[in-house]
Amino acid sequence: MSPLILGIETSCDETAAAVIQDGCRILSNVVASQADLHARYGGVYPELASREHMLKIIPVIDTALRDAQVSWRDLSALAVTHGPGLAGSLLVGVNAAKGIALGQNLPLLGMNHLEGHIYANWLDAGLPYVAQTEDVFPLVALIASGGHSSLVLMRGHGEYTELGHTIDDAAGEAFDKIARLLGLGYPGGPAIQRAAEAGDAAAFKLPRAQTQRPYDFSFSGLKTAVLNLTKKLDARALLVNDIAASAQAAIVDMLVEKTQRAAETCAARMVLLAGGVAANQRLRERMRARVACPVLYPPPKLCVDNAAMIASAATWHYRARAHSGWDLDVIPNLKLTLAVMSG
Amino acid sequence: MSSHPDAVAAKRRLEILSANVEMTRALGEQLGARLERGDVIALQGDLGAGKTNFTQGLAQGLAIVEDVNSPTFILANEYFSGRLPLYHIDAYRVADAAEADAFGLDDYLNSDGVTVVEWAERVRAALPSDVLWLTLDYRGENERRLEFSAYGEQSAARLDELKHAIGS
Numbered sequence: 001m002s003p004l005i006l007g008i009e010t011s012c013d014e015t016a017a018a019v020i021q022d023g024c025r026i027l028s029n030v031v032a033s034q035a036d037l038h039a040r041y042g043g044v045y046p047e048l049a050s051r052e053h054m055l056k057i058i059p060v061i062d063t064a065l066r067d068a069q070v071s072w073r074d075l076s077a078l079a080v081t082h083g084p085g086l087a088g089s090l091l092v093g094v095n096a097a098k099g100i101a102l103g104q105n106l107p108l109l110g111m112n113h114l115e116g117h118i119y120a121n122w123l124d125a126g127l128p129y130v131a132q133t134e135d136v137f138p139l140v141a142l143i144a145s146g147g148h149s150s151l152v153l154m155r156g157h158g159e160y161t162e163l164g165h166t167i168d169d170a171a172g173e174a175f176d177k178i179a180r181l182l183g184l185g186y187p188g189g190p191a192i193q194r195a196a197e198a199g200d201a202a203a204f205k206l207p208r209a210q211t212q213r214p215y216d217f218s219f220s221g222l223k224t225a226v227l228n229l230t231k232k233l234d235a236r237a238l239l240v241n242d243i244a245a246s247a248q249a250a251i252v253d254m255l256v257e258k259t260q261r262a263a264e265t266c267a268a269r270m271v272l273l274a275g276g277v278a279a280n281q282r283l284r285e286r287m288r289a290r291v292a293c294p295v296l297y298p299p300p301k302l303c304v305d306n307a308a309m310i311a312s313a314a315t316w317h318y319r320a321r322a323h324s325g326w327d328l329d330v331i332p333n334l335k336l337t338l339a340v341m342s343g
Numbered sequence: 344m345s346s347h348p349d350a351v352a353a354k355r356r357l358e359i360l361s362a363n364v365e366m367t368r369a370l371g372e373q374l375g376a377r378l379e380r381g382d383v384i385a386l387q388g389d390l391g392a393g394k395t396n397f398t399q400g401l402a403q404g405l406a407i408v409e410d411v412n413s414p415t416f417i418l419a420n421e422y423f424s425g426r427l428p429l430y431h432i433d434a435y436r437v438a439d440a441a442e443a444d445a446f447g448l449d450d451y452l453n454s455d456g457v458t459v460v461e462w463a464e465r466v467r468a469a470l471p472s473d474v475l476w477l478t479l480d481y482r483g484e485n486e487r488r489l490e491f492s493a494y495g496e497q498s499a500a501r502l503d504e505l506k507h508a509i510g511s
Contacts, residue, residue, distance in 0.1 A: 046436060046446055047438070047442045087418075146416060166412055173413060220396070227391035227481070
């Protein structure tokens with residue numbers, strides 16, 4: 001029987017629930033975004049976020065079941081993100097999941113948010129769930145979002161080796177901070193991409209940081225270089241667009257260079273992009289142009305936080321019977337290597 | 344200008360013009376090497392002023408081996424590989440002192456380690472009175488002005504040691 005899993009995701013500012021069949025078929029995917037609320041404040045405010053999660057979690061889960069036209073009895077298991085993320089936000093999802101799993105007598109699967117991002121590539125038109133394991137592994141995944149930037153080598157389902165990570169800001173955070181410096185608003189990624197369309201990416205020569213370890217990232221020097229530009233130049237719209245385009249090009253170059261190097265060294269059969277930054281058009285184009293093996297990325301709505309990706313990743317844990325206990329706790333700085341399955 | 348309400352009431356002050364990122368980091372390292380259990384360092388300064396750079400140096404001074412990266416996303420990073428635990432807090436997304444309480448800032452401040460709070464001015468009321476306050480200002484492409492103010496016995500002692508170490 002093909003597993004039917006309800007996923008719950010509340011690690012940051014999206015309250016999300018989804019029902020996934022067989023790890024790849026989306027029966028429902030509900031996301032209640034707080035983006036509008038947080039945009040007013042220029043970012044995610046943790047306490048505001050947990051209050052919103054509390055209000056939305058039950059209606060969102062109800063809607064996910066209704067959209068999927070399934071009842072509790074049809075489900076095989078319940079999966080929930082327990083890290084990394086904001087402690088208060090994670091807690092809302094984990095507590096709801098525990099209560100439901102206990103009440104409905106369903107296995108509980110505590111999931112790593114980063115693993116979810118990778119598995120967004122298995123959904124729908126992405127990688128087929130059925131077999132083909134030998135065809136895609138080893139693969140290199142670039143996870144780049146507002147809170148994370150890392151390169152991960154996958155030798156099989158659930159087998160993760162972190163090759164490198166950011167030593168200062170996450171890529172999405174770099175977009176956010178540079179957008180703030182340029183007065184482009186929040187979230188920074190889409191704002192910079194929009195401004196960059198009207199700008200010249202070669203207008204300013206911005207630094208591409210080298211790091212001591214080959215697969216690490218560093219974006220703090222770029223942020224300072226943009227700061228210096230804004231101090232030197234007056235803020236005419238034309239220049240803002242040129243700076244945005246040049247900064248976007250620098251971030252993308254750094255991400256592409258490290259990923260390409262990792263894919264080559266690890267003899268990767270495939271490169272997967274994951275996380276909110278994977279929605280960036282320039283990143284997608286440059287990566288495909290530079291990397292020799294196939295490059296896959298989810299559609300934009302599956303790049304950002306959602307619960308479908310959590311349920312997809314959970315399918316493998318469910319098959320391996322890697323259930324969580326009732327003592328499942330939130331781990332705000334959960335690392336991907338801890339997510340290796342026992343089965 | 345320090346925006347600490349009792350700026351004039353500081354027990355000790357120290358003003359340094361840092362020539363570049365390396366120097367800001369080195370100052371952090373010098374301070375980190377002298378920190379003791381329960382010390383609280385408050386950092387104030389705009390984007391790109393060098394708060395995280397200073398903290399990275401400070402972590403090195405505590406002999407922490409992990410990378411110290413931005414805590415913006417999860418609010419607090421914890422490091423246990425050094426001489427003392429380091430709690431690195433980013434209050435940019437914390438609205439006020441009441442919210443700081445809600446996420447457990449107090450637990451860090453009263454812990455067995457060293458606490459560094461970036462964007463400290465947002466949660467000033469939640470910080471202890473004996474705090475070492477560092478304001479970083481943009482002065483030029485590379486230059487930053489660092490102003491330390493110590494507001495109690497413990498922080499004054501630490502600032503004295505730092506002054507002594509750098510021969511200031």
